[in-house]
Amino acid sequence: MRWWCRAMTACRRPNTVVGGMDTFDVVIVGAGFSGLYLLHSLRKEGFSVRLIEAQSGLGGVWQANRYPGARVDSHVPNYEYSIEACWRDWVWTERFPGREELVRYFEHVDQALGLSRDIDLDTRIEACHFNADGSWTVTAEGGRQYACSMLLLCTGFGSKPYTPDLPGLESFAGICHHTATWPEEGVGFNGRRIGVIGTGASGVQVVQEAAPHAEHLTVFQRTPNTALPMQQRALDPEVQAVAKANYPELFAQRNVPPGNFCDIARPDIGAFDVTETVRGEVFESAWQWGGFRFWIGTFNDILLDEAANRTAYDFWRDKTRARIDDPAVAEILAPMEPPYPFGTKRPSLEQNFYECFNRSNVALVDIRSTPIEAIEPAGVRTRDGLFELDVLVLATGFDANTGGLTAIDIRGRDNRSLAEAWSDGVDTHLGMAVPEFPNMLMLYGPQSATAFCNGPTCAEFQGDWVGRLLKQMRAEGHSTVETTPAMGAAWTAHLSELADTTLFGRTDSWYMAANIPGKRRQLLNYPNSDAYRDHLSDCETDGYKGFVFG
Numbered sequence: 001m002r003w004w005c006r007a008m009t010a011c012r013r014p015n016t017v018v019g020g021m022d023t024f025d026v027v028i029v030g031a032g033f034s035g036l037y038l039l040h041s042l043r044k045e046g047f048s049v050r051l052i053e054a055q056s057g058l059g060g061v062w063q064a065n066r067y068p069g070a071r072v073d074s075h076v077p078n079y080e081y082s083i084e085a086c087w088r089d090w091v092w093t094e095r096f097p098g099r100e101e102l103v104r105y106f107e108h109v110d111q112a113l114g115l116s117r118d119i120d121l122d123t124r125i126e127a128c129h130f131n132a133d134g135s136w137t138v139t140a141e142g143g144r145q146y147a148c149s150m151l152l153l154c155t156g157f158g159s160k161p162y163t164p165d166l167p168g169l170e171s172f173a174g175i176c177h178h179t180a181t182w183p184e185e186g187v188g189f190n191g192r193r194i195g196v197i198g199t200g201a202s203g204v205q206v207v208q209e210a211a212p213h214a215e216h217l218t219v220f221q222r223t224p225n226t227a228l229p230m231q232q233r234a235l236d237p238e239v240q241a242v243a244k245a246n247y248p249e250l251f252a253q254r255n256v257p258p259g260n261f262c263d264i265a266r267p268d269i270g271a272f273d274v275t276e277t278v279r280g281e282v283f284e285s286a287w288q289w290g291g292f293r294f295w296i297g298t299f300n301d302i303l304l305d306e307a308a309n310r311t312a313y314d315f316w317r318d319k320t321r322a323r324i325d326d327p328a329v330a331e332i333l334a335p336m337e338p339p340y341p342f343g344t345k346r347p348s349l350e351q352n353f354y355e356c357f358n359r360s361n362v363a364l365v366d367i368r369s370t371p372i373e374a375i376e377p378a379g380v381r382t383r384d385g386l387f388e389l390d391v392l393v394l395a396t397g398f399d400a401n402t403g404g405l406t407a408i409d410i411r412g413r414d415n416r417s418l419a420e421a422w423s424d425g426v427d428t429h430l431g432m433a434v435p436e437f438p439n440m441l442m443l444y445g446p447q448s449a450t451a452f453c454n455g456p457t458c459a460e461f462q463g464d465w466v467g468r469l470l471k472q473m474r475a476e477g478h479s480t481v482e483t484t485p486a487m488g489a490a491w492t493a494h495l496s497e498l499a500d501t502t503l504f505g506r507t508d509s510w511y512m513a514a515n516i517p518g519k520r521r522q523l524l525n526y527p528n529s530d531a532y533r534d535h536l537s538d539c540e541t542d543g544y545k546g547f548v549f550g
């Protein structure tokens with residue numbers, strides 16, 4: 001299938017129908033930051049594009065995660081497109097916007113860029129099969145089919161919720177929901193006995209919402225979260241209007257090392273290059289500034305060197321323990337000895353998470369020392385007894401990075417499925433292409449910078465890279481592009497080296513694929529967005545080294 005020919009004649013026209021199938025140059029799966037950016041940019045280049053989304057609105061995780069308290073952890077103006085039509089007339093109300101505001105932002109983006117006309121909502125893709133002629137057949141639930149030359153998977157790192165195998169879960173007589181499949185009509189917390197399993201970002205946010213309303217709240221924690229102060233505040237529209245004069249410069253900054261935020265630079269000195277007093281001042285200043293600055297913006301060896309890391313942990317621990325009244329509770333939430341190197345599990349941002357445990361209606365259960373034995377109709381039974389509940393919240397995370405992809409029956413060459421190809425671990429080239437899956441690219445996927453890079457920043461630089469690749473293929477008359485098993489193995493080996501030379505490899509986290517029983521332990525996100533971007537750029541400069549065109 002010579003997709004560039006059709007593109008050159010069919011751009012901006014309704015798609016063609018071939019053999020009863022809607023046929024496009026490009027099919028994109030997923031309407032989050034990456035998918036929408038690709039739709040916008042590839043359409044501009046004259047490709048015929050269809051974007052398919054399982055949910056009934058735009059925004060990816062922000063559609064799905066409608067649990068109480070859902071809120072982004074990247075501050076304004078980082079978490080938005082750099083496209084002027086999107087930011088010029090958009091005003092945020094808070095420094096860290098909540099889920100409802102983010103959904104409205106995506107509606108605004110839709111209007112500004114006219115995206116919806118090329119999107120099928122409420123359409124869940126079940127299968128994507130590569131054909132001998134180089135095309136893909138994409139099949140949605142209900143049987144609707146699309147044909148395309150290039151398949152772009154933008155399913156995000158957190159689109160497949162993970163529910164642990166808790167014995168008796170289905171017998172629970174109250175209301176039970178995973179945070180990522182929260183019902184649209186909501187669940188009232190007022191006057192109810194609420195239980196929350198999990199203290200990752202979702203758990204922290206639900207706890208903050210439930211504590212003031214619940215008759216009683218029980219939080220089941222397995223591993224402490226080194227949550228950091230968000231330092232949330234309302235934003236003044238007039239101040240934002242003035243700041244917009246600098247937005248082009250600020251957004252450009254997201255793509256300039258060091259770092260991928262426009263206003264948090266990766267530091268260039270180590271924790272022991274300064275005196276203890278100065279180190280304390282640097283930590284304190286980052287703490288007061290809020291957000292991720294304490295995680296990534298203090299010293300360059302915090303995530304590399306154990307002793308440096310310990311200085312950050314100790315600062316975090318002392319600050320946190322000072323907020324918790326009961327020393328026994330403090331020891332569970334912020335132990336004297338670090339449960340893992342600070343920052344190697346993603347720190348959540350909190351507003352009053354730790355103070356919630358000073359309330360008389362909130363109890364903390366350390367399920368590492370008193371494990372959950374079963375879920376019963378009346379509640380959760382641990383080794384210590386039964387905790388009676390009306391509502392059970394499963395804030396237990398995601399089959400991160402790969403789950404959203406392997407949930408689809410994606411079959412490449414020789415009819416081999418992606419799930420089978422990755423059954424013993426993931427191999428990709430640059431986190432974008434999978435050996436034996438020609439004409440298929442992933443964005444914000446496994447083995448790319450993904451969760452170590454601000455979402456819109458990554459969506460734009462990866463999206464631009466893909467756009468240039470497709471244009472070059474069109475110009476040079478190539479109809480297929482793929483990577484090789486050797487390149488996949490080499491990239492995996494490189495990530496494995498990074499796991500060993502940073503502190504990430506020491507911790508069981510979803511970065512390390514270690515949150516899902518039986519999943520092969522490997523680093524699934526590239527922990528340095530600058531270096532990652534350099535790899536993409538070098539690949540392109542070297543004539544797309546590692547890719548084979550046909």
Ligand code: N01
Pocket residue numbers: 070071072073074158164165179197198199200201202203205221222223346349367395396397398451510515
């Ligand atoms: O999921 P998680 P999440 N028994 O995997 C526990 C983004 N996000 O949805 O740590 C008992 O972090 C598990 O315990 P442990 C963000 O990138 C962002 O909260 O494995 N407990 C952990 O406490 C985030 O990092 C926002 O020991 C079990 C929790 O469940 C990512 O999504 C908001 C268990 C899962 O935490 C995932 O966050 C929400 C079991 N069998 C999400 N299995 C923002 O603020 C798991 N747990 C932007």
